[in-house]
Amino acid sequence: MNGPALLPERDTHAIPSLRQNRLIADSRGLGWTDLYLSLTAEQPWSAELQSRPHDCLVYCLNGQALVERRIDGVAEAERALLKPRMFSLIPGDHRSTWSIGGRPDIVLLYLHRRLKDEIAAEWGEAVELLPRLAQFDPLLEQLCVALLAALRERSRFGGAYADQLARTAMFHLAAHHAAASGPPREAALRRTTNTPAAGVRRAIGYLQTCLAEPLAVEALAEVAGSSVPVFVRAFKAHTGLTPYQYLLRERIARAKELLVATRRPVSEIALDTGFATPSHFAAAFQRRVGVTPTAYRADR
Numbered sequence: 642m643n644g645p646a647l648l649p650e651r652d653t654h655a656i657p658s659l660r661q662n663r664l665i666a667d668s669r670g671l672g673w674t675d676l677y678l679s680l681t682a683e684q685p686w687s688a689e690l691q692s693r694p695h696d697c698l699v700y701c702l703n704g705q706a707l708v709e710r711r712i713d714g715v716a717e718a719e720r721a722l723l724k725p726r727m728f729s730l731i732p733g734d735h736r737s738t739w740s741i742g743g744r745p746d747i748v749l750l751y752l753h754r755r756l757k758d759e760i761a762a763e764w765g766e767a768v769e770l771l772p773r774l775a776q777f778d779p780l781l782e783q784l785c786v787a788l789l790a791a792l793r794e795r796s797r798f799g800g801a802y803a804d805q806l807a808r809t810a811m812f813h814l815a816a817h818h819a820a821a822s823g824p825p826r827e828a829a830l831r832r833t834t835n836t837p838a839a840g841v842r843r844a845i846g847y848l849q850t851c852l853a854e855p856l857a858v859e860a861l862a863e864v865a866g867s868s869v870p871v872f873v874r875a876f877k878a879h880t881g882l883t884p885y886q887y888l889l890r891e892r893i894a895r896a897k898e899l900l901v902a903t904r905r906p907v908s909e910i911a912l913d914t915g916f917a918t919p920s921h922f923a924a925a926f927q928r929r930v931g932v933t934p935t936a937y938r939a940d941r
Contacts, residue, residue, distance in 0.1 A: 657681040676807040697731035698750040700785040706743025721775035756811040837875035840865030
């Protein structure tokens with residue numbers, strides 16, 4: 642049986658291929674089905690972008706740029722300064738005109754249309770993303786950073802990891818960066834985001850894919866679709882642990898797997914499982930397991 646179709650580069654705006662720009666890396670050949678990701682060192686450019694079926698999240702990694710844009714039928718001409726950690730959106734199915742003045746490093750994340758269609762089917766109405774320009778969003782930032790790490794570690798991350806992050810990104814965009822169309826959508830949003838058990842399951846799924854990333858409880862609460870106090874109570878009722886205790890348990894469990902299954906240095910495993918320093922990892926590991934990481938590996 643064939644799996645879902647990939648999102649091909651030809652269905653993007655080919656911004657990295659503009660003469661001025663330089664492609665640093667992209668997700669071709671990785672088997673990611675729900676997204677296409679690229680990292681590009683951009684130079685000043687201007688172009689009219691034709692409509693594409695997939696929405697594009699633009700994330701500024703380094704540098705800054707003065708952005709002028711107009712989206713046909715959606716937004717009048719706008720101008721903003723795009724700084725590091727800010728994001729913008731290129732909505733699918735709309736032609737747009739862009740002028741970029743600056744030399745930023747830009748992550749372009751194209752999310753497959755079927756992700757939005759699945760949410761629309763669940764909610765019972767179309768989802769239309771808003772044309773955001775030069776805004777901050779902590780969760781979208783974490784998702785982009787995690788996908789960029791997966792892109793750089795090409796041989797170590799499977800497609801399921803990236804696809805899960807893409808689904809989380811689209812759900813967050815639909816919930817927080819889309820045009821509301823009245824009570825039906827509000828009711829659907831309550832059903833899909835504010836059910837405590839469902840929200841905790843989503844947060845756990847997101848947490849499992851981001852063990853190596855710095856995670857804030859506010860970001861997990863956003864994934865769950867609830868306030869921080871409600872989320873923390875629901876999480877502890879569901880798991881018996883606080884979010885931090887659960888995260889630490891899962892990081893230690895992942896570290897144990899890597900210590901046994903690989904010969905990678907302990908210092909590298911520490912960083913790859915989300916610990917700030919090898920000494921922090923060693924202390925946390927010994928408190929929970931009773932031996933140091935090195936002793937644990939030697940006994941297996």
